[in-house]
Amino acid sequence: MFxxxxxxxxxxxxxxxxxxxxxxxxxxxxxxxxxxxxxxxxAVIAPxxxxxxxxxxxxxxxxxxxxxxxxxxxxxxxxxxxxxxxEELAWGAVDLAIAISVASFPFAYAALGGDPQLMTxxxxxxxxxxxxxxxxxxxxxxxxxGSDTLMFEGEHYRDPSxxxxxxxxxxxxxxxxxxxxxxxVSNGTIATHALVFLGIEREQGMAGGGVAVVPLDRPGVxxxxxxxxxGQRALNQGQIFFDRVRIPRWFMLVGPEGYPAMIExxxxxxxxxxxxxxxxxxxxxxxxxLDYARQRVQGGRPIARHQLVQWKLFDMFVKVETARTFAxxxxxxxxxxxxxxxHALAAKVYCTQAAFEVASDAVxxxxxxxxxxxxxxxxxxxxxxxxxxEDGTNEVLGLTAIRRLMAEHGPAD
Numbered sequence: 001m002f003x004x005x006x007x008x009x010x011x012x013x014x015x016x017x018x019x020x021x022x023x024x025x026x027x028x029x030x031x032x033x034x035x036x037x038x039x040x041x042x043a044v045i046a047p048x049x050x051x052x053x054x055x056x057x058x059x060x061x062x063x064x065x066x067x068x069x070x071x072x073x074x075x076x077x078x079x080x081x082x083x084x085x086x087e088e089l090a091w092g093a094v095d096l097a098i099a100i101s102v103a104s105f106p107f108a109y110a111a112l113g114g115d116p117q118l119m120t121x122x123x124x125x126x127x128x129x130x131x132x133x134x135x136x137x138x139x140x141x142x143x144x145x146g147s148d149t150l151m152f153e154g155e156h157y158r159d160p161s162x163x164x165x166x167x168x169x170x171x172x173x174x175x176x177x178x179x180x181x182x183x184x185v186s187n188g189t190i191a192t193h194a195l196v197f198l199g200i201e202r203e204q205g206m207a208g209g210g211v212a213v214v215p216l217d218r219p220g221v222x223x224x225x226x227x228x229x230x231g232q233r234a235l236n237q238g239q240i241f242f243d244r245v246r247i248p249r250w251f252m253l254v255g256p257e258g259y260p261a262m263i264e265x266x267x268x269x270x271x272x273x274x275x276x277x278x279x280x281x282x283x284x285x286x287x288x289x290l291d292y293a294r295q296r297v298q299g300g301r302p303i304a305r306h307q308l309v310q311w312k313l314f315d316m317f318v319k320v321e322t323a324r325t326f327a328x329x330x331x332x333x334x335x336x337x338x339x340x341x342x343h344a345l346a347a348k349v350y351c352t353q354a355a356f357e358v359a360s361d362a363v364x365x366x367x368x369x370x371x372x373x374x375x376x377x378x379x380x381x382x383x384x385x386x387x388x389x390e391d392g393t394n395e396v397l398g399l400t401a402i403r404r405l406m407a408e409h410g411p412a413d
Contacts (some may be wrong), residue, residue: 002283003321013081019061019084024092025058032093035234036379041226045190045236051096052169055132058100063089065104065127071395072119073127079091079335083276083328094383095232102186104308106136106195106213109253109266117250122193122213137191138270139181139214139240142166146182147396149197149206158207164199168210168244168252168399177214177245184390189226189238191216196242197263201256209259211266212252220245231382232390268339270391275327275347278355278387282320285355285380289316289362292369292377309365316358323354342408345401349394352387359384 009017031054035044044051058064067082068074079086089097101194107126110118140149142165148156156162166179177198181188188194194214201208214221224239243378254262290313293304330347334340359381363370370377388394 002324008123009025009080009084010078012078013084013268015080016077016082017088020088021064021091023057023061023063024090024097027054027412028089028092028096032096033374033376033379035095037374038233041228041233041236044234045226051234051236052132055099055103055135056130058096059132061131063100064129065131065268066121067104067108068127072111072123079332080167080328085332086273087280087283087324087327090277091284092278093234094281094387095235097280098232099187099235101273101277102138103132103135105138106193107134109195109211109262111299112214113253115250117248118213134193135187135191136193136195137185137187137240138266139166139185139188139194140197141182141184143180145206146184147283147392156206157204160203160205162205163202164197164206164209166196166198167198167202168198168212170249171246174246175212175249177212177242177247181240183224183227183239184237185240186235186390188240188390189223189236191240194240204256207259208256209263210252210255211262212247212258214247214251215243216240218245218247229386231379231384231386245291264341265339268334268341268344270326270338271341271344271348271397272331274335274387274391275344275351276331278352278384279320279323279327281384281387282323282351282355282358283381285359285377285384286313286316286320286346286363288377289313289365293365296367303365312361312365316361319354319358323351327351342401342404345397345404348391349398349401351404352394353383356381356384356388 012090031050033052036289038044043049062075065074066085068076070076080144086097086101089100107123111123122265133356144165164179166177166181168177177196192215194216196212196214198210198212199208200201200210220243222243226236229237293309294302296303299306326347330343334344359377362377366375366377369375372378
């Protein structure tokens with residue numbers, strides 16, 4: 001039914017998509033639906049929860065290290081194959097797909113510099129993990145800073161009076177970290193390692209930041225309880241506190257001099273991933289609505305034969321295909337021609353909005369049944385709504401993108 005965006009898929013991509021689709025259908029979706037029904041978010045991550053079995057199975061087949069090169073023991077998937085896999089996983093369960101993706105963040109960025117100590121202490125144990133013992137998180141959002149940490153074109157960004165809540169200071173061969181990250185850190189309550197964005201040079205404002213990998217078993221680290229959320233309930237999120245936490249100097253991946261390039265890299269990668277993830281959710285919502293419309297009888301015939309429903313399905317189909325094409329175009333362009341933060345931001349904003357609209361229309365086609373707990377479309381609607389806020393609100397990301405484009409084309413007349 002759906003086109004394969006971009007060039008003719010390779011055999012690797014076709015096989016990767018097939019395997020990911022099967023895993024998503026047989027493992028992720030059933031686990032996510034079961035976890036969604038748990039009233040207590042602490043039960044989602046309790047020992048024996050389906051969450052842990054889903055993560056263990058994901059690690060056992062190498063999904064956590066899909067993009068790591070084969071020389072390190074990873075799958076070494078191409079950008080196209082990885083994008084296809086991500087879409088399929090999100091089609092099955094976007095909350096668990098995000099958990100699997102974010103789990104690699106500290107280790108993937110530690111691998112970029114090729115530091116031998118980081119490779120030995122962090123990267124290789126993660127890549128070789130088949131039991132989900134190493135789980136990462138991306139700790140950027142703070143109690144007083146959310147989307148503004150990403151808005152590097154904003155007038156506040158170099159204001160010394162606006163600074164990070166989590167700060168680091170050098171002390172001999174170590175860094176000492178203090179402060180707290182907000183309750184919206186994905187994987188925050190279960191993570192063993194965090195990719196922490198923090199402040200180093202106050203006089204530069206938010207631009208005086210750094211990025212460190214912090215093992216979360218260090219003295220001084222504590223965590224808050226998981227949030228009780230509207231959607232994406234299988235994705236645990238919670239606060240992390242740092243009380244004079246010490247890390248070796250080589251765990252600081254970049255300081256203020258390299259921070260602008262790092263924030264652009266992470267911002268482009270994260271938003272490209274969000275675009276792919278939610279184009280997968282949009283596809284799931286459309287498929288559910290189409291199947292239901294062909295079965296549900298009103299007026300003596302299936303509602304799929306009524307013109308109003310046909311038009312709504314067509315509108316949904318167009319949004320799904322444009323979202324998938326936009327997400328894939330940005331992902332492949334980033335891999336071959338370098339990252340474009342503005343395009344990644346635009347893809348995230350468009351694809352998440354499309355996913356929300358498609359999921360909402362799916363609920364409408366289901367009618368009253370679309371409001372019933374336990375129905376997949378009801379869950380997809382709640383999961384999609386969260387995407388308009390997470391990884392930066394769409395409004396702020398849109399402003400960041402247009403300001404970047406304006407800057408690239410020179411000052412306005």
